[in-house]
Amino acid sequence: MNLRLELTRFLKLCFVLSSAFMFWKGLSVATNSHSPIVVVLSGSMEPAFQRGDVLFLWNRNERSKVGDIVIYEVEGKSIPIVHRVLREHHSVEKKKQLLLTKGDNNAGNDIPLYAKKSLYLQKERDIVGTVKGYIPQVGYITIWISENKYAKFAMMGLLGLSALLGNE
Amino acid sequence: MFSLAQRFQTVSNQVVTYACFIAAFVAITSWLQLAQNDAFSIPATINNIQPSINVRTSRYYGSQNGKPKQNSKIVFDIDADLSSLFNWNTKQIFVYLTAEYSGSEGRDTLNEVTYWDKIITSKDDAQLSLHNAKSKYSVWDLEEKFDGREANFQLKWNIQPWVGPLIYGQTEGNKTITFPVIEKTQKKVKQKVV
Numbered sequence: 001m002n003l004r005l006e007l008t009r010f011l012k013l014c015f016v017l018s019s020a021f022m023f024w025k026g027l028s029v030a031t032n033s034h035s036p037i038v039v040v041l042s043g044s045m046e047p048a049f050q051r052g053d054v055l056f057l058w059n060r061n062e063r064s065k066v067g068d069i070v071i072y073e074v075e076g077k078s079i080p081i082v083h084r085v086l087r088e089h090h091s092v093e094k095k096k097q098l099l100l101t102k103g104d105n106n107a108g109n110d111i112p113l114y115a116k117k118s119l120y121l122q123k124e125r126d127i128v129g130t131v132k133g134y135i136p137q138v139g140y141i142t143i144w145i146s147e148n149k150y151a152k153f154a155m156m157g158l159l160g161l162s163a164l165l166g167n168e
Numbered sequence: 169m170f171s172l173a174q175r176f177q178t179v180s181n182q183v184v185t186y187a188c189f190i191a192a193f194v195a196i197t198s199w200l201q202l203a204q205n206d207a208f209s210i211p212a213t214i215n216n217i218q219p220s221i222n223v224r225t226s227r228y229y230g231s232q233n234g235k236p237k238q239n240s241k242i243v244f245d246i247d248a249d250l251s252s253l254f255n256w257n258t259k260q261i262f263v264y265l266t267a268e269y270s271g272s273e274g275r276d277t278l279n280e281v282t283y284w285d286k287i288i289t290s291k292d293d294a295q296l297s298l299h300n301a302k303s304k305y306s307v308w309d310l311e312e313k314f315d316g317r318e319a320n321f322q323l324k325w326n327i328q329p330w331v332g333p334l335i336y337g338q339t340e341g342n343k344t345i346t347f348p349v350i351e352k353t354q355k356k357v358k359q360k361v362v
Binding site: 047048049066067084086088090093098104109111117119131134135136 | 191227228232260277278281289305309310326328330332334
């Protein structure tokens, strides 16, 4: 066992991880959104988006338009929701904008999903980003891993195996 | 030198690279095709808009603390041919009829609301010809009443692609109406109580 070789390998691993992290955070800064790439988790926007589709977000717009598909997070609920803007009311002078959303595949609007007693979302506070780009299905693996308890072990096993076999 | 892991990595790298190129090619050519077919200036005629006003007191119709809230609905005609929005990268079209209106005098609000929308997934259904169609949604405003305000209606669309960017646009042609003035909001509420 060569200590220097092991250390170099460890350094390489650190480099890969940190560059991935930097890429993610850089994208966050560029798009002004804390999660610039998301995976669709529900079928409420079908047939536009299915579970596992990957969406690219942008959050540097000052106001949302009607028809925009936005991701929002309601205070106290941790799950981000992808739905379409049905109505918008904004002030000409101030920055404030109120939005009502609805899932294409849902019968009614999203008022039951909002925080208690509120009828609208606030653009500044609740919106994580607006959907700009779309890639189908490639995010399904993350859903599979998070929802299947054996998938995690399979991933671990695969990683371990590749580490063992990976000696050049 | 040529381990299994390395081979796997090379192959998957190539697959990802080619997939990216194909996706970009599809997205760009479909956009060019839209531009060539004048998809960004489709004519649409919106006619015969008849607004009606209802007073509601439920939270799901915009009322807060049981205060009466005017809800508006419309009956309308639309003729538009959206078939030029379909090409090989179109998964679905979302068409929506919106009204833009400003707040009552002295308020600096601007509003845009959806009255009707439809998902079209096939070119065969892209010819819109609606007569005396009813609005899908019961619309309320931030304010209590719509009284006498002008609203400008327009038909807009959004293309959901198989891969690539979402494309938005609006049809040419709009229609302005004035909401009717309802004087006896109070009376209606009383009737409900009795």
